[in-house]
Amino acid sequence: MALMELKDVKKTYKMPGGGTFLALKGINASFDKGELVAIVGESGSGKSTLMNAIGGLDSDFDGQIIYNGKNLADLSTAELVHYHKKDIGFIFQTFNLIPHLNLIDNVSIAMTLSDIGESTRKKRAEELLRNVGLGDHMYKKPDQLSGGQKQRVAIARALANDPDVIIADEPTGALDAETTDVILDMIRDIAKEGKLVLMVTHSDKVASHCSRVLRIDNGNLISDNQQLTLEHTVNEAASNYEIKNMSLTKAIKLAFQNMKAKLSRNLLVALGSSIGIMSVVLMLALGKGVTSYVSKTMKSYTNPNITEVHKQSGMQANATKQDPSQMQNMSQTDVAKQQQNNIAALLGESNANSFAKKDIAKLKAIKHVDTLNLGYSTLTMGTNTVTYDGKKANMMQLQTMSKSISKSSIVKGNAPKGNEIMLDRATADTLDKNLVGKTVQVTMKVGQKTITQDFKVSGLYEATNGGLGISSTLFFNYDALNDLYKQNDQELKPNVVYLYTKDKANTKKIKDKVKDLGFTGSMQEQMSEMFTKMLDIITWVLTAIAGVSLLVSAIMILVVLNISVVERTKEIGVLKALGARRKDIRRIFASEAFLIGTASGIIGVVATYLLGTAINTFTSQAFDVNVVAITPQFALTGIVISIVISMIAGILPANRASKLDPVEALRKD
Known part of the structure; x- marks a missing residue:
């Protein structure tokens, strides 16, 4: 049985302007191993078209090209890929070497596509290059070689996977006469080793070196002549390894070489x-x-173990509970009323922002809270004053002490106790540079009453890290302020709560829970979030x-x-x-x-x-x-x-x- 058989092979091309052109008109031939067949014809005769079909580069033909019992036109994509890798090799007229790869990589590229291991590839490529006389040039690039040497590399590449069929397309077309004879001898030796070599040429001189000559003219096979018999030799350079598909790793390595x-x-x-x-x-x-x-910066104002809690203002609560469209539909009177309530709460004239016992109970029940302290803070808008030695300072805020005020913030003296107060440093300096330990007169609003009373200045406060601490602040001890309210028949309702945890890693959990319960954090936190x-x-x-x-x-x-x-x-x-x-x-x-x-x-x-x-x-x-x-x-x-x-x-x-x-x-x- 013949290795390859052509049965009524036809090839039709569609013309750009319409119509068709029949390039092959029913070619019939058969080929065996060990033949060196010249396919001769002038340009446009159809010889290259036939070779493309035999080489599996063009499967769109009529008739049959049977290789090892299978029609190439019926091969699946995977079978056709295997055919290219293992069964057939190409030698091109213009060599078609990859310019940026050295000779070893050029020869072994077919094995790279077959996912052959690097050591096997290199050994096989070196062996083939030595066989074609290029053992001393293995690491050169193609542009460092002569035309004859390039064609030898192309021959070695065609033999890399040890195919049964070699297609040589005008292999000597770009070579001089002397080099042509050398290359033809190499190709003849390949056929002698038992491979089928199909050589496309238009030269009768080249054809004379072949064992058989097929002549094609205008798409027709006009003659098929046997002119000599080749003496076969043993192929000692045959390879035997599994042909697989190229892996992603080898694709990346090849891409890296291209880069x-x-x-x-x-x-x-x-x-x-x-x-x-x-x-x-x-x-x-x-x-x-x-x-x-x-x-x-914001966190530097507070103790990291402390969570400061405030009730939401009326406006905040409405914004949380109501749909934005409903907020927009509030009348101007309602908005003005709400604003007045908010201002009253800020000035301590309203209990809207005060904590009820049930609120305190909820906060105390939060997991990881070790201590709960009550506090009070209000804007006084200058109604509270501190007088010393004939000098008066208007106080903008009244605030009780808590653990949130770090010790480093008290730059002089101590936190207030009993009948003592603490002032911010800037305000104190306007009255006297050495005000700590001295007694000052404080006029302040306690609930609905305004009182005047003497207090000892225990210390001075200043925001750490040069922060933007609120100036003109009057600090009291909470219990002392509560007693002061009782003495004047007023009730002090806490409007800030401080939650203390021993482990500051729990602070965030506590803050999140506080928000879940509908409360807000400190002014610093709100500003920080904003x-x-x-x-x-x-x-x-x-x-x-x-x-x-x-x-x-x-x-x-x-x-x-x-x-x-x-x-x-x-x-x-x-x-x-x-x-x-x-x-x-x-x-x-x-x-x-x-x-x-x-x-x-x-x-x-x-x-x-x-x-x-x-x-x-x-x-x-x-x-x-x-x-x-x-x-x-x-x-x-x-x-x-x-x-x-x-x-x-x-x-x-x-x-x-x-x-x-x-x-x-x-x-x-």
Whole structure:
């Protein structure tokens, strides 16, 4: 039984303007192992079309090309891939070597596509290169070789997977006469080793070296002559290993080799793309840094083990309970009334913000709360005054002491006890630089009454870290203030509660529970939340603006990969002829996009770290604060975003490359 048989093979092309052209008109022939067959014909005779069909590059034909009992036209995609990898090898007129790979990698590329191990590939490639006389040139690139040497590499590549059939398309067309004879001797030796060699040529001189000559003219086989018999020899270089599909790991390695060939261009692309990543990460880091600074500053005013609790104002409660549209429908009279109630509560003239016993019980029952202290705080709007030695100071706020006021905030003296008060330092200095321990006269509003009474100044308060503490504040001990109210037949109702926990790790849980119960935190916390929300909005807006540059990066990567497809069209054709699947081609180009994305992400993150360090150095010296906080999460996010954008940009070029027709790709100049 013949190794390959052609039965009434016809090939029809559709013409661009309509109609058809019959390129092959019923070719019949059979071939056996060990034959060196010349297929001779002028340009346009149909010989190359026949070779493309026999080589499995074009399965759209009528008739049958039977190889080992199977019609090539009926082979599945997987079977056709195996046919390219194992059963057939190509030797091209223009060599079609991959320029950025050395000779070993060029010869072993078919084995790479077959997922053969590296050591086996290298050993086989070295053996074949020595057999064709290139043992001293294995690590050279194709552009360092002569035409004859390049064709020897192409012959070695065709033999890499030890195929049964070799198709040589004008293998001597680009060579001088002397080199032609050397190459023809090599091809003849291949046939002698038992392989079927089909050589396309238009030269009768080349055909004279073959054992059999088929002549084609105008799509017809006009003659089939046997002219000599080859003496067969034993093939000692045969390979025997399992042919598989190329793994993702090998696709990435191949992509990395491709990237190195255009290293300068790819680095510039990665650098350009990194600008967008740097902008996004920097905006996130700036937002994080500034937010952390604000939060840290606000927290510095209070004890981390203390949770300060307030009742919601009437307006806050309504905003929480009512639909926004209902709030908008409130009459002006209702709004004005609510505002008056809020002002009365702030001035201590209303009990709307006071805690009832049931409220205190709820707070005391919160898990992890070890101690509950009552407090009182109100704006006095200047109705309270402190007088000393003829000098008077208007007090804007009255507040009771609590553990939330850290010891470091009392810059002089001690916290007040009994018939004592504490003043803020700025107010005290307006009366006397050494006011601690001295007695002052205080005029203040107690409930509905205004009293005047002498108190000893126990200490001075000042907000830590140069914070924005409220000035003109009069501090009392809560129990002492409660007694003062009772002495004047008034009732002091607490409007602030302090929850203390021994473990500050529990503070957040307590604050969350407080909010769940419908209460609010301290003024500092509310301001901190407000600033944090504002900063978050600003951060995301700036990040979104910076993200526009990512679109530019994606377009740039898309353009570069498209250019790469155009530049490497013939290389893609060679890979397909050697058995590369569409998936393999997609993987190679997707891997290149992945590598560009990874490189740009890393460059962008490193650049952000350097720029952030420079910014922090300046702000630390100028304002004693670091405003850029780059976290590992931000760095990882930047790299991931870069990879995702690059992969998305690489989808179209990868698909385009995978869909290239191998016949058309190999014709590309």
